[in-house]
Every structure is written in C-alpha cells, then in structure tokens.
Amino acid sequence: MKFTKILLLAIALLFSSCAEESKSDSDYTITADAGEDKRVKINETITILGKGTSSDNSELSYLWEKGDNTLATTAIFSYTPTVLGRDILKFTVQGNDGSSISDIMNVVVTETKVVPSIPTISQSQIDTYLNAVNKARSTKQICGTQGTFPATGKLIWSEQLYKSAYEHTQDLVASQTFSHTGSGTESDWTGTVLGKASILTERVETYGYAWSFIGENLGAGTVIDTAEKMVEGWLASEHHCANLMSPNFTEMGMVLITDESSHYTHYWTQNFGKPR
Numbered sequence: 001m002k003f004t005k006i007l008l009l010a011i012a013l014l015f016s017s018c019a020e021e022s023k024s025d026s027d028y029t030i031t032a033d034a035g036e037d038k039r040v041k042i043n044e045t046i047t048i049l050g051k052g053t054s055s056d057n058s059e060l061s062y063l064w065e066k067g068d069n070t071l072a073t074t075a076i077f078s079y080t081p082t083v084l085g086r087d088i089l090k091f092t093v094q095g096n097d098g099s100s101i102s103d104i105m106n107v108v109v110t111e112t113k114v115v116p117s118i119p120t121i122s123q124s125q126i127d128t129y130l131n132a133v134n135k136a137r138s139t140k141q142i143c144g145t146q147g148t149f150p151a152t153g154k155l156i157w158s159e160q161l162y163k164s165a166y167e168h169t170q171d172l173v174a175s176q177t178f179s180h181t182g183s184g185t186e187s188d189w190t191g192t193v194l195g196k197a198s199i200l201t202e203r204v205e206t207y208g209y210a211w212s213f214i215g216e217n218l219g220a221g222t223v224i225d226t227a228e229k230m231v232e233g234w235l236a237s238e239h240h241c242a243n244l245m246s247p248n249f250t251e252m253g254m255v256l257i258t259d260e261s262s263h264y265t266h267y268w269t270q271n272f273g274k275p276r
Helices: 123-137 159-175 189-194 200-206 227-235 238-245
Strands: 006-013 029-033 038-041 046-049 051-054 061-066 069-072 076-079 085-094 100-110 211-221 251-258 266-275
Touching: 029 085, 029 100, 038 046, 069 076, 085 200, 100 189, 100 200, 123 227, 123 238, 123 251, 159 189, 159 200, 159 211, 159 251, 159 266, 189 200, 200 211, 200 266, 211 227, 211 238, 227 238, 227 251, 227 266, 238 266
Parallel strands: 038 100
Antiparallel strands: 006 211, 029 051, 046 076, 061 069, 061 085, 085 100, 211 266, 251 266
C-alpha cells in the first residue's frame, strides 16, 4: 500500500523576446524582425534572413551579432553553427536618423534527430484541462507572498505546449526524477539531441513554439488523479498559483501520465506561454 505523497515545482520565464518600435522626434519609425527561431544540425549551413522597414521607405543598415562577434552587415547571410546548444543571434536595424531597433533569433543546434512518440490527445480531455484551469482564472486568487491576482482571461490550448509538456512528463516518469531540468537520459528527448540535460526554453522551442512569455508548473501525487485536484494543489502553492493566474500567459498545454509502479503514481506538467 502506498502512502500519500505530493510534490510540486514551479518556474516562470517572463522575458519578452519581441522587438519594440523605435521612434524619433519626427515620428520616423523603423521595425526589425529576425524571423522565426530555427533548429538545425551541427555544421549544417542555413540561410538567415532578417527584415527591416522604415516609415518613409528610406535606406536602412543591418547588423547580425552573436555575443560580441559580428556575423554579417546584411539582412541575409549564411550561418554555420559549430557548437551544440542554443545560439542567440541579435539582428539590429539602423535608420537614416541614427535610431536603431533589435530583435532576437534562437538557433537550436542539434547533433542527431530524435523522433518522439507523443499520443494524440482527445478534445474531451483538452476541454477537461482547460475548464479546470479557466475556472480558477475566472475568480480572484490569493497567491501568498506573490500577491492577490484578479480574475483574468481564459487560456486556449496549444498543441506545441502540449507536446513539450508530454515530453517532460514522460521523462520524469521514465527517469524517476522531479525537476524542471530534463534528466539528461535517453527519455530526455530534447536533451538527447542537444547532448545535455534539457531546460524549459529548449523543450518548447523543440516543438516550434516562438515565445514571449513561458512558464511551467509540475505536480505529482499518489492521490492527485484529476485535473481539478491538481489545480487545487497548484492554487495552494504561491508560485504555482501565480503562474496559473498570470495575465502574461494566453495559452497552455497540460499532461497527466499515470504509472502505478512509479514513486508518485500521477505526474503532471503544465506549460504556459504567450507567442511572439
């Protein structure tokens, strides 16, 4: 007979990866768009194309950088990553008045290709998860030291966030670990490709989710076998509560995997996001 066991973890990354418009006193405006994040194999050459606009269609100058290194001074260039991991490329557009604006592209550099096995989730199960979460978001919640959160907008379902949540949940069960960081074993699919233990940003980007805000709630317990029970548990934990009630998030994916032979039996992952 199992004793009742419950474990919770929460993480939120509230970093905007979107560029903002730059404006001068004359209302001259420029924009920069680095393009969608990319996923490539190590030593594979790819073409990267940034886009910039000006309100008066005047000539612009461009700069691509990785850290302190200049990669190109044109909007389009060929890029060959040589190190596994994630390369953060900065694209800067400068206008004729000296004003400038930047945007970021993430390039996930992999060693091999792992084909994950992710089951299709039924619409009825999606509705169950959304209803439990959005019911909580429809009323004011007191989240301890994180403050009081007023009722906020409904979340919608994201298939990409569901896939990243499923990957991490099956990894927790298979490796019998409990962390926002992947196990680094073969069940850590994203980590296997990258050659290291995965982190949340890498997992969501694996499934093509270009984010401006992301967060993750984890939960596990021998008696937490419904979405309503899991949401209740998260609301009782201040950081999980703050994630669940955050107005920064507009989408979610949520997963339960049950394994009677595992330490906590029921393992939950909830990935939140707002696309950019």
